[in-house]
Amino acid sequence: MEHVNQTKVMRRMNFRLFKNSLSKYIFLLATLFGLVVLAILIYRVVSQGIAWIDLDFITGKLSTQPERAGIMGAILGTFWLMLVVAPVTMFFGVGTAIYLEIYAKKGRLQGIIQTNIANLAGVPSIVYGILGLTVFVRVMDFGNVILAGGLTMSLLILPIVIVASQEAIRAVPQHLSEASYGMGATKWQTIKNVILPVSLPGIMTGAILSLSRAIGETAPLVVIGIPALLMPFPGGILDKFTVLPMQIYYWTLDSSLVAEYANLAAATIIVLLVALLILNSSAIVIRNKFQRKY
Structure with missing residues (x-):
């Protein structure tokens, strides 16, 4: 047996x-x-x-002649777009995370808000484009300018930044905040001097990775009507613009008519990949630097 x-x-x-x-x-x-x-x-x-890829391609303007086309306008448009997206997303994303984790009372209402924020992170990007078209382009009458595009992209990545910031704040050891309260610090002083510095590596990592996603998104900008035509370089947030993903999209469409546009699209993809690699690498550097410091 x-x-x-x-x-x-x-x-x-x-x-x-x-x-x-x-x-x-x-x-x-x-x-x-x-x-x-x-x-x-x-x-x-x-x-x-x-x-x-050469200096003329990087610094040149858009052109109907493939051999003379450049992407400086798309690079500047991407730069100006991030100048809108980054501060808006950081302010509202980190602020919302601090409120939900520290100030809001634990209960059913907070649970509903948390669930909805998590669900918003999975909404298709084109839905945010429709929202941006309705609110920023038509209701607020901004038009298809950098400000409207930046606010639309901020809505897209805001749930991701909120969730990442909440996780970073939760990871702060509780005894640090308790020690701050024990020394007579107020809640805001504890947040400013203890919680935010310790959670900053996680917050910055999530924010930079979210910005990387915003740089590579095309669907919301297509919906709000961002052009890829010949235009002056953008010089402010109220100027019309184009960005690298939009230029890739339109050149890919045009490649069915002119074969050289496929090569231009590939060259632009390389530039975009390099930019994303730099952003993601900076996220790792920032995280390691602040982890060693705190």
Whole structure:
């Protein structure tokens, strides 16, 4: 009887080991598949666009002639867009997270707000474009300028910044804030001098990664009518503009008519990937710097 039981136990153990090995190889194949597809995509883009990147391409204006086209207008438009998105998102995102985590009473209402914020993070970006078109372009009559585009993109990434900031604030050790209160500090003094400095690496990391998403989004800007036509360089938040993803989108469409536009789109993708790489790397540097400090 004992021999039979031992045999059953061994069979179960062998079956579990087999499932473990099978799962490991399935996950390995899934990872390799993603890496191979990414490598093919990067190779295709780099091989097609790297020869088109030069100083004239970076600093030039848009042109109907592919060999004379440049992306400085799109670069400046992206820069001005981020000048609107970054402060608006940080102020309202971090402020909302502080209120929900520290000031708001725990209860059903806070739970409803939390659930809705989490759900908003998963709403398709084109829905935010429709909201921006209705509120900022038509109701507030901003038109399709940088300010309207920036506020629309702020709505898009605001839930992500709120959730990331809340997680960073929750990660602050409770004894630090209790020690501050014990020394007679007010709630705001504790937030300013203890909670925010300690949670800043997580907040900044989430904010920068959210800005990276905003830089690469196209659908909301298409909905609010951002053009990709020949235009002067934008010089303020009330100017019309275009951005790098929009330029890639329109050049990809035009590549069916003129083959050179596909090369211009690939070159612009390389520039955009470099910008995203710099942003994501800065998020890692900021996080490591403040983690060592605090």
